[in-house]
Amino acid sequence: MFSRLYVHVPFCVKKCNYCAFVSNTPRENELAEYPDLLLQEVRLRASAVEPVASIYFGGGTPSLLQPYQLARLLEGIAATVEIRSDAEITLEANPGTVDLISLKAFLDAGINRISLGVQSFDDHFLDCLGRIHTAAESRRAFDEVRAARFGNVSLDLIHSLPGQSLDQWRTELRHAVALSPEHISIYGLTVEDGTLFAHRYPVDSPDLADDDLSADMFELADELLTAAGFEHYEIANYARPGCRARHNSGYWQRDGYLGLGVAAHSFLREGYGVRFCNPGTVMEYRQGVVSGQLARVDTEYLTLDAAMAEYMFLGLRMADGVDLHAFEREFGRSPETRYGSAIADLVRLGLLTRKGSTLLLTLRGMLLSNQVFARFL
Numbered sequence: 001m002f003s004r005l006y007v008h009v010p011f012c013v014k015k016c017n018y019c020a021f022v023s024n025t026p027r028e029n030e031l032a033e034y035p036d037l038l039l040q041e042v043r044l045r046a047s048a049v050e051p052v053a054s055i056y057f058g059g060g061t062p063s064l065l066q067p068y069q070l071a072r073l074l075e076g077i078a079a080t081v082e083i084r085s086d087a088e089i090t091l092e093a094n095p096g097t098v099d100l101i102s103l104k105a106f107l108d109a110g111i112n113r114i115s116l117g118v119q120s121f122d123d124h125f126l127d128c129l130g131r132i133h134t135a136a137e138s139r140r141a142f143d144e145v146r147a148a149r150f151g152n153v154s155l156d157l158i159h160s161l162p163g164q165s166l167d168q169w170r171t172e173l174r175h176a177v178a179l180s181p182e183h184i185s186i187y188g189l190t191v192e193d194g195t196l197f198a199h200r201y202p203v204d205s206p207d208l209a210d211d212d213l214s215a216d217m218f219e220l221a222d223e224l225l226t227a228a229g230f231e232h233y234e235i236a237n238y239a240r241p242g243c244r245a246r247h248n249s250g251y252w253q254r255d256g257y258l259g260l261g262v263a264a265h266s267f268l269r270e271g272y273g274v275r276f277c278n279p280g281t282v283m284e285y286r287q288g289v290v291s292g293q294l295a296r297v298d299t300e301y302l303t304l305d306a307a308m309a310e311y312m313f314l315g316l317r318m319a320d321g322v323d324l325h326a327f328e329r330e331f332g333r334s335p336e337t338r339y340g341s342a343i344a345d346l347v348r349l350g351l352l353t354r355k356g357s358t359l360l361l362t363l364r365g366m367l368l369s370n371q372v373f374a375r376f377l
Contacts, residue, residue: 001048001049001050001256001268001269002045002048002049002050002052002256002257002258002266002268003049003050003051003052003053003250003255003256003257004052004053004054004055004056004247004250004255004256004257004258005049005052005054005055005056005077005257005258005260006055006056006058006247006257006258006259006260006264006265006266007038007055007056007057007058007062007073007260007261007264008022008058008059008060008259008260008261008262008263008264008278009034009057009058009059009060009061009062009064009065009261010022010023010024010059010060010261010262010263010282011023011024011025011026011030011031011034011059011060011061011064012024012025012059012060012061012064012094013025013061013064013094013096013097013132014130014132015130016129016130016131017128017129017130017195017196017197017200018129018130018158018189018190018191018192018195018196018197019192019195020192020193020194020195021059021060022060022262022263022280023059023060023061026064027282030282031064031065033286034065034261034282035065035069035070035072035073035076037261037285037286037289037290038073038260038261039073039076039077039080040289040290041260041261041278041289041294042076042077042080042081042260043080044289044292044294045258045260046080046081048258048268049081049258050082050256051081051082051083051084052077052081052082052083052084052087053084053087053088053246053250053255054087054088054089054090054246054247054250055074055077055083055087055088055089055090055247056089056090056092056247056248057070057089057090057091057092057111058092059092061092061093061094061097062091062092062093063091063092063093063094063097063098063102063106064097067102067105067106067108067109068105068109070091070106070109070110070111071105071108071109071110074089074109074110088112088113088152088245088246088247089110089111089112089113090111090112090113090114090115090154090245090247091106091111091113091114091115092115092117093114093115093116093117093141093145094117094131094132094133095116095117095118095133095137095138095140095141095142096131096132096133096137096141097132098141098144098145099144100144100147100148103144103145103147103148103150104148104149106148107148107149107150111150112150112152113150113152113153113154113245114145114150114152114153114154115153115154115155115156115183115185116138116141116142116145116153116154116155116156116181117156118138118142118155118156118157118176119131119156119157119158120135120157120158120161120172121135121138121139121171121172121175121176122135122168122171122172123135125161125164128161128162128163129158129161130196139179142155142179142181151182152182152183152243153181153182153183154181154182154183154184154185154245155176155179155181155183155184155185156185156187157172157173157176157184157185157186157187158187158188158189159172159186159187159188159189159209159214159217159218159221160188160189160208160209160213160214160217161189161209162189162201162205162207162208163207164209164217166213166216166217166220169217169220169221170220170224173220173221173224173225174224177224177225177228182239182240182243183237183238183239183240183243183244183245184225184230184237184238184239185236185237185238185245186218186221186225186236186237186238187236188214188217188218189208189209191203191208215367218366218367219363219367221238222363225238226238229241231244231319232319233318233319233320234248234249234252234317234318234319235317235361235366235369249318251267251314252314252315252317252318253314253315254267254269254273254310254311254314255267255269256268256269259277259278260278261278261285262278262279262280262281262282262285263277263278263279263280264277264278265277265278266278271301271302272301272302272303272304272306272307273301273302273306273307273310274299274300274301274302275298275299275300275302276296276297276298276299276300277296277297277298278294278295278296278297279294279295279297280297304331307331308327308331308335308338308376309376309377311327311330311331312327312335312339312373312376313372313373313376313377316352316359316360316361316365316369316372316373317361317369319360320358320360321355321358321359321360321361322335322358322359322360323357323358324336324357324358324359325357335359339375339376342375342376343359345375346365346372346375350362350364350365351364351365351368351371351372352365352372
């Protein structure tokens with residue numbers, strides 16, 4: 001069953017230079033018709049949805065939707081499936097697409113958490129990334145989010161940008177802390193195939209941060225943000241006490257989530273787990289929804305081995321780590337039976353540590369998390 005909803009809005013004013021997500025400038029009427037298509041999909045999938053613990057509007061730029069569209073969409077979802085009274089409902093917002101009036105209307109529509117895509121507080125780096133807003137507009141947007149009375153706000157920042165120094169990154173972090181959000185997400189730049197950055201910055205480009213500088217930036221974020229009272233609760237995420245992103249935490253705990261919209265991914269808790277996604281273009285998505293036969297694309301039925309590996313590497317992303325007893329209850333065998341040698345090696349190398357029945361990444365393990373996770377595949 002699905003206990004969480006992810007709603008993908010694949011539209012942007014302009015595609016950012018580093019972005020590999022499915023998003024494009026909307027064609028005529030696409031943005032206007034999209035909420036109706038989403039509601040039709042909800043009705044198609046409703047029988048597999050249990051009471052909804054969280055809803056996340058991502059993209060793309062979901063703040064391009066008009067508040068009345070979002071209100072109608074949330075009303076339609078609530079009329080079709082049960083939404084828990086304490087559900088976390090998050091809207092990703094580009095600082096260049098919101099103002100005080102729209103933010104107040106988003107709050108009235110039912111949004112109770114804003115994730116503000118700042119990415120940088122430096123206009124040079126914002127221009128490099130291809131963002132449509134300035135640093136001043138980010139600060140204004142944050143102030144207006146607060147003026148609209150949102151009490152749960154997250155900021156996104158990217159480090160290891162082309163030409164970025166450690167001191168510049170320290171300044172970025174200090175700007176973020178000074179705003180006092182409830183949550184901060186920190187991502188190291190990844191140059192993805194098919195993006196403008198992939199053409200501009202080849203793998204060996206001297207403009208890109210090397211591994212040592214990226215590691216220094218990761219450690220600096222941990223140092224400054226934890227000193228400021230944030231909990232480093234997941235590799236890339238920091239939160240004030242009680243303000244972890246509940247929706248994203250559900251991903252790492254393998255909760256079932258239904259992806260709505262173009263190219264949206266889903267995970268169904270059935271057997272050892274089923275992953276699939278929706279068609280990747282508006283035209284294909286529209287055809288499937290209107291016909292009542294929306295295809296599941298790239299369906300993967302997880303095997304026992306795949307599910308156990310996923311349980312380990314998703315659980316280890318979080319500071320809470322993997323409860324070895326919970327693993328055994330889930331799969332009927334202990335992790336040591338399947339991964340004893342790998343666990344022993346990773347503990348010896350200082351990448352994992354054990355506290356009672358819990359297995360955790362060390363800070364060094366977080367830095368080298370991809371190497372750690374590969375040992376469970």
